[in-house]
Amino acid sequence: xxxxxxxxxxxxxxxxxxxxxxxxxxxxxxxxxxxxxxxxxxxxxxxxxxxxxxxxxxxxxxxxxxxxxxxxxxxxxxxxxxxxxxxxxxxxxxxxxxxxxxxxxxxxxxxxxxxxxxxxxxxxxxxxxxxxxxxxxxxxxxxxxxxxxxxxxxxxxxxxxxxxxxxxxxxxxxxxxxxxxxxxxxxxxxx
Numbered sequence: 001x002x003x004x005x006x007x008x009x010x011x012x013x014x015x016x017x018x019x020x021x022x023x024x025x026x027x028x029x030x031x032x033x034x035x036x037x038x039x040x041x042x043x044x045x046x047x048x049x050x051x052x053x054x055x056x057x058x059x060x061x062x063x064x065x066x067x068x069x070x071x072x073x074x075x076x077x078x079x080x081x082x083x084x085x086x087x088x089x090x091x092x093x094x095x096x097x098x099x100x101x102x103x104x105x106x107x108x109x110x111x112x113x114x115x116x117x118x119x120x121x122x123x124x125x126x127x128x129x130x131x132x133x134x135x136x137x138x139x140x141x142x143x144x145x146x147x148x149x150x151x152x153x154x155x156x157x158x159x160x161x162x163x164x165x166x167x168x169x170x171x172x173x174x175x176x177x178x179x180x181x182x183x184x185x186x187x188x189x190x191x
Contacts, residue, residue: 001070001081005088007063008095015053016103022049055107060096061118064089072125076133076181130185138171138178 023032026039026049040046071085100107136142171182 001074001084004067004070005084005091008088008092012095012099012103019052019103051105052103053105055100055104057107057110058114060092061114064092065118065121067092068122068125069128072129073132075129076136126188127185130181130188133181134171134178134185136178137181138176140170140176143177 020032024030026032027034027037028039029037035050038046038049040049067085067088071081074081075085170176171178
């Protein structure tokens with residue numbers, strides 16, 4: 001997660017270097033600042049060398065969905081993930097905004113299908129958050145400092161149990177820290 005935090009910056013630097021090298025080779029200089037020193041023979045070659053890389057929106061959207069899902073799935077157990085996800089989203093937004101203005105070619109016309117699919121996937125993420133929170137906080141071993149020992153009766157399934165099991169029925173028979181997550185799942189289903 002922390003490594004993904006720097007992906008937008010690293011991606012920008014790598015793309016910038018990959019754009020700078022052909023320009024340096026075209027002008028035969030280490031600082032290709034003046035486009036009028038180009039040695040391109042055709043307009044097509046000039047445009048290929050001096051226009052930026054193509055904007056691949058589907059990769060950017062996939063990274064955003066991935067980061068949101070990681071935050072929502074692991075967030076109930078490790079709340080620091082939400083802070084890291086926010087930092088990633090802020091860096092991604094800042095780098096992409098600057099890149100769209102100064103670096104990429106004019107993007108092709110995208111229809112709304114990619115946007116709608118991404119929004120649909122992002123609407124499902126709260127279900128994973130509530131489901132993971134329900135599962136995590138319904139396990140009473142998280143809150144007790146006792147782990148039951150496995151003995152012969154438990155292996156033969158003859159032990160009626162000591163209440164430390166992680167059973168789904170426990171969600172509906174007792175109030176646990178998982179109860180608000182379960183209520184949220186029900187509200188999300190109804191809405």
